[in-house]
Amino acid sequence: xxxxxxxxxxxxxxxxxxxxxxxxxxxxxxxxxxxxxxxxxxxxxxxxxxxxxxxxxxxxxxxxxxxxxxxxxxxxxxxxxxxxxxxxxxxxxxxxxxxxxxxxxxxxxxxxxxxxxxxxxxxxxxxxxxxxxxxxxxxxxxxxxxxxxxxxxxxxxxxxxxxxxxxxxxxxxxxxxxxxxxxxxxxxxxxxxxxxxxxxxxxxxxxxxxxxxxxxxxxxxxxxxxxxxxxxxxxxxxxxxxxxxxxxxxxxxxxxxxxxxxxxxxxxxxxxxxxxxxxxxxxxxxxxxxxxxxxxxxxxxxxxxxxxxxxxxxxxxxxxxxxxxxxxxxxxxxxxxxxxxxxxxxxxxxxxxxxxxxxxxxxxxxxxx
Amino acid sequence: xxxxxxxxxxxxxxxxxxxxxxxxxxxxxxxxxxxxxxxxxxxxxxxxxxxxxxxxxxxxxxxxxxxxxxxxxxxxxxxxxxxxxxxxxxxxxxxxxxxxxxxxxxxxxxxxxxxxxxxxxxxxxxxxxxxxxxxxxxxxxxxxxxxxxxxxxxxxxxxxxxxxxxxxxxxxxxxxxxxxxxxxxxxxxxxxxxxxxxxxxxxxxxxxxxxxxxxxxxxxxxxxxxxxxxxxxxxxxxxxxxxxxxxxxxxxxxxxxxxxxxxxxxxxxxxxxxxxxxxxxxxxxxxxxxxxxxxxxxx
Numbered sequence: 001x002x003x004x005x006x007x008x009x010x011x012x013x014x015x016x017x018x019x020x021x022x023x024x025x026x027x028x029x030x031x032x033x034x035x036x037x038x039x040x041x042x043x044x045x046x047x048x049x050x051x052x053x054x055x056x057x058x059x060x061x062x063x064x065x066x067x068x069x070x071x072x073x074x075x076x077x078x079x080x081x082x083x084x085x086x087x088x089x090x091x092x093x094x095x096x097x098x099x100x101x102x103x104x105x106x107x108x109x110x111x112x113x114x115x116x117x118x119x120x121x122x123x124x125x126x127x128x129x130x131x132x133x134x135x136x137x138x139x140x141x142x143x144x145x146x147x148x149x150x151x152x153x154x155x156x157x158x159x160x161x162x163x164x165x166x167x168x169x170x171x172x173x174x175x176x177x178x179x180x181x182x183x184x185x186x187x188x189x190x191x192x193x194x195x196x197x198x199x200x201x202x203x204x205x206x207x208x209x210x211x212x213x214x215x216x217x218x219x220x221x222x223x224x225x226x227x228x229x230x231x232x233x234x235x236x237x238x239x240x241x242x243x244x245x246x247x248x249x250x251x252x253x254x255x256x257x258x259x260x261x262x263x264x265x266x267x268x269x270x271x272x273x274x275x276x277x278x279x280x281x282x283x284x285x286x287x288x289x290x291x292x293x294x295x296x297x298x299x300x301x302x303x304x305x306x307x308x309x310x311x312x313x314x315x316x317x318x319x320x321x322x323x324x325x326x327x328x329x330x331x332x333x334x335x336x337x338x339x340x341x342x343x344x345x346x347x348x349x350x351x352x353x354x355x356x357x358x359x360x361x362x363x364x365x366x367x368x369x
Numbered sequence: 370x371x372x373x374x375x376x377x378x379x380x381x382x383x384x385x386x387x388x389x390x391x392x393x394x395x396x397x398x399x400x401x402x403x404x405x406x407x408x409x410x411x412x413x414x415x416x417x418x419x420x421x422x423x424x425x426x427x428x429x430x431x432x433x434x435x436x437x438x439x440x441x442x443x444x445x446x447x448x449x450x451x452x453x454x455x456x457x458x459x460x461x462x463x464x465x466x467x468x469x470x471x472x473x474x475x476x477x478x479x480x481x482x483x484x485x486x487x488x489x490x491x492x493x494x495x496x497x498x499x500x501x502x503x504x505x506x507x508x509x510x511x512x513x514x515x516x517x518x519x520x521x522x523x524x525x526x527x528x529x530x531x532x533x534x535x536x537x538x539x540x541x542x543x544x545x546x547x548x549x550x551x552x553x554x555x556x557x558x559x560x561x562x563x564x565x566x567x568x569x570x571x572x573x574x575x576x577x578x579x580x581x582x583x584x585x586x587x588x589x590x591x592x593x594x595x596x597x598x599x600x601x602x603x604x605x606x607x608x609x610x611x612x613x614x615x616x617x618x619x620x621x622x623x624x625x626x627x628x629x630x631x632x633x634x635x636x637x638x639x640x641x642x643x644x645x646x647x648x649x650x651x652x653x654x655x656x657x658x659x660x661x662x663x664x665x666x667x668x
Contacts, residue, residue, distance in 0.1 A: 013564065015667045017602070039625045040606045053529045072477060073527035080527075086520040088489045100525045103485050147524070193626040210602070 002064050002077075002154035002187050003029050004050070009059035011045050011211075019045045021211045023059070027189070032181050034202035035191045037234070042211040043191045047157050050189060052076050063154060079153035083160040085144035087132035093119075094128040097146045104151075111150075118149040121183055122176075138169045142176070149184065158190040162197065174200060195235055199223070207231050229284060229364035232357055238289050238321060240357065241331040245285035247278045247358075256285050256358070259327040261306040266353050272368035273358070283367065286357035289321065289334035293350040297336035302350035309346045322347075377401050379439060386583040389432050390423040393440075415440040428584050431665065435580060438556045463541045464493060467510045470535040470547035471518060473503040474555060477528050485521050504548065510537060515567045523566065531555055532567040553577065561664045579661050587662040596642045597659050604642075607635045608656050611647050618648070 004027040011020040020042040027033050035043035048054035050061065052073030061068045068076055087096050094115055101111045119125045122142045132140060141161070148156060161177075162170045178201055181188055192198055198205050199219040207214045207222065207230070215227045226232035232240045245256040245263075254270035256263045263285075265273065273279055293302065308331070312323035315337065322333045322341055333349050341347045358367040376393065380401045384391070390404025395418050407423040411433045414420075420436045422429045476482045479501055486496050486505060495506040507514045512534055522530045533555035535547035550570040557576045558568050579587075591597060600608075606625065611632075614621040622632040636647045645652040 015664055038627070040602055052527065053523060073529065074477070076527070078527070080524050082520070082524065084516055084519070085524075086516040088517065090491060091489075099485075099488065102488070103481065103525060 003027060004155065004187065004189075005060070005062040005065075006046075006050070007060045007062075009046070009049060009061060010057045011042070011049060011054065012057045019211050020049070023213055025206060025213070025216060027187060030185050030187060032188045032190065032201060032203045034198040034205045035189065035208060036193065036195060036198040036205055037208035037214075039193060041208040043206075043208050044159055045211075046208075047159055047189060047191050050155075051078055051080055051157050077154040079148035079151050079156055081145055081148050081156070081158045081161045083163045085141070085161075087140055087143055089132055092129050092131060093124060093135070093143050093146075096132065096143055097124075097128075097150050100147060100151055114150045114152070115146075118146045121149065121180065122146050137165055138173060141165060141169075141173055145177075145180070149180075154187065156184075156186055156188045158188065160192055161190075162192075162194075170197075177201060195237065199235070207234060209234075225366075225369055226357065227366055229286075229359045232286050232359065232366075236288060238332040238334065240286045240288050241292075241326075241329075242284055242286045242359075243327045243329050243331070244282050244361070246282050247273050247280065249279050254279060256283070256356075258285060261326070263304045263306070263351055263353060263356070265356070265358075269353075269356065269358060269368050276367060278358075278360075278367060282361055284359040284361055284364070286359065287351060288355060289332040291352040291355035292331075292333035292335070293352065294333075294335040294339045294341065295348060295350055296340065297338055298350055300350075300352075302352055304351045304353050305348045306351055307346065307348050310341050310343050313341070313343050322349075373400060376440075380436075383432070383435065387428065387432055389429055391432060391436070392421045392423075393436070394419045394421070413437050427667070431584055438553075438580060441552060441556055461495060461541060463539070464508065465539060466493075466508050467537040467539055468506050468508050468547075469512060469514065469537050470544065470551050471503075471505040471507060471514065472533040472548065472551040472555060473505070473518065473522065474501075474531050474533070475528075476501065476503065476522075476530055478526075479503065482522070482526055482528065485526055486518075489517055489521060506544070506547075512567075512569055515569075519566050530566065531558065534567065534569045534571075536571050561661055575657070576661065579658070579665065582662070582665075584666060587666050591659065591662055591666065594643055594645075594659060597663065600639070600642065604635065604639055605660065607632065607639065608647060608653075608660060611636065612653055612657050616648055616650065616653055 006023055006025045009020060009023040010018070012018050023046055035046060037043050045054055049056050052068070052071065056069050063076065088099065091099070097115045097118060098111045101114060116125070119128055122145060124139070124142055124146055127135065127139060132143070135143065145161070162173050165173060174197060190201060202219055204216060205219055205222055206216045209230050215222060215231045222231060222235050226235060229242070233242060243258050245258040248255055248257055250262070254265045254273050256265060295305070306326065308324035308326060310322050310324050314321040314323070318337060319334050320337050320339050322335055322339070324331055335341070359365065360367055380393065380403065384403040390407065392402040392406070393400045400418070404423065410425060411422045411429055412419060413433055415437050418440050420433060420440065422433045473482065479498055482503055483496065483498055486503060490496055490505065490507070493508045497504045515532065515534065518532050522528050533551035535550040538547050554568040554570040554573055557573055557580060561576055610625050611618070611621045614624060618629055618632055622629045625632065640646050645656055647653055647656060
């Protein structure tokens with residue numbers, strides 16, 4: 001459908017606020033790109049610049065190699081789906097979906113064909129004669145999407161399209177959007193604050209914070225190899241355990257020490273710490289909750305462990321979250337549901353040292369990948 | 370003649386407050402002139418008036434914006450009549466239900482927009498083209514039609530527009546005043562950098578008052594809270610969202626997609642920095658005024 005190129009894009013408002021800083025991204029045809037980040041991070045602003053609803057202060061934006069900065073939004077061949085969609089109450093589903101095509105003077109036969117095609121993709125066929133008030137929330141959302149699909153645009157832009165739906169419907173619609181992408185084979189840019197949506201839908205994810213692109217990568221790589229502290233803490237639920245640790249050399253080995261625990265760093269981490277001069281300094285030590293194991297139910301034996309007192313036990317069905325305090329920080333371990341650990345127990349948890357992450361305290365960048 | 374006197378009186382007052390040289394001309398004839406003409410200036414047209422400000426800095430720009438707002442007021446009261454706005458349709462039949470007047474401006478294709486809105490309106494509603502704007506009179510009690518307006522403009526027409534909304538009204542005689550309100554709602558956004566599509570007159574009353582606060586007094590109020598300038602963007606979003614949600618923490622947390630405790634932590638942080646409790650009505654009001662004055666002085 002389309003390739004997009006954003007080069008050194010900046011957005012500065014008249015009041016001096018720099019909403020988007022030096023944004024660079026190449027989007028391939030048929031990609032499902034997710035912009036994710038906390039509110040105010042610049043993700044919606046970037047999307048609106050792509051749509052043309054927001055002027056680009058500096059930089060170049062291209063679709064299929066054609067510069068779009070000064071092209072009117074209506075001429076960019078883009079369709080948008082917003083969080084606050086509005087269906088026209090006195091029109092039927094068919095008319096709602098056909099509305100944009102009628103305005104573009106598309107012949108009636110063609111409109112009928114395109115609407116019926118879109119309705120079939122979205123399972124809206126039997127509902128075409130209904131009025132919006134006769135539809136459920138999910139059906140209304142599908143009609144809103146149908147209005148974008150019928151136009152056969154080069155690019156779909158979706159700004160938090162599921163935020164107004166309840167939790168159950170969101171999961172259902174998430175699956176539908178994923179199927180839709182496979183069927184339409186189109187380029188989609190999708191903005192969300194919800195990392196689960198980002199991880200499940202995106203072929204690539206752009207993590208943003210304070211107007212700056214923090215990392216662009218596949219969901220798996222973002223999770224396994226966060227480049228900095230922000231990405232590490234933002235991606236993953238429960239989030240990565242992070243604590244300040246001292247790096248020391250002990251008996252010829254490089255170790256991380258925190259709150260009475262000593263973790264031997266694996267060779268590549270040890271080497272990097274030595275070479276980059278971190279020995280004798282403090283770093284931010286990170287480990288994901290699933291990389292802490294209850295020794296009784298761990299299939300693998302690990303050399304390093306941390307000792308902790310369980311403060312909260314949370315059963316979530318297939319697994320259990322154990323919460324405990326280390327260095328005055330609440331940490332979480334995601335362990336087997338058969339664990340015998342309970343609140344008040346002091347337990348040893350294995351640390352899978354191959355999965356640890358070390359970050360520089362000042363730059364917050366990862367020390368070793 | 371009456372206008373000329375009125376404009377002179379206002380401009381004299383403004384000059385005394387700001388001490389910035391400026392002039393207003395009409396068809397190349399100088400209507401008012403204060404101070405000395407210099408090289409650096411801002412200028413803008415409001416209908417047949419040209420405003421020239423001889424100071425090219427943020428205060429000069431602010432003055433220009435203020436004079437524009439004022440002249441738009443004068444012009445509308447003097448010039449705009451019912452028949453102008455409503456395309457000569459004196460024979461409108463108004464029901465007794467409440468209505469809201471919408472002004473949609475900055476349209477790149479007024480005819481296309483007219484056609485689009487004609488399709489989404491109902492029998493009792495009216496739509497007119499007036500000076501590259503669309504005027505819609507929609508029978509409704511709240512502002513629920515704003516969502517449709519934004520949807521049609523941003524999603525179907527893909528046009529970045531500004532929408533001004535009047536207060537709800539009933540009588541035909543109130544149309545001109547409603548138009549005036551919608552235009553005023555539109556004009557004030559530039560002064561306060563309100564980056565949103567729809568501007569509702571009723572929600573901006575405080576802005577109209579603050580727009581006339583002299584810059585040095587605004588600065589003086591800001592100086593009472595030196596830590597305010599040090600607040601992060603996240604703090605500003607927090608203040609704005611909590612106020613928008615009527616100080617309801619749970620609602621604000623949902624809107625910001627953060628945990629309630631995270632929001633409470635941020636509110637606590639703001640309190641420590643400014644000694645203002647965002648969850649206390651009086652302090653929240655002070656914070657709201659601080660944010661608006663800050664935007665105004667940044668101009």
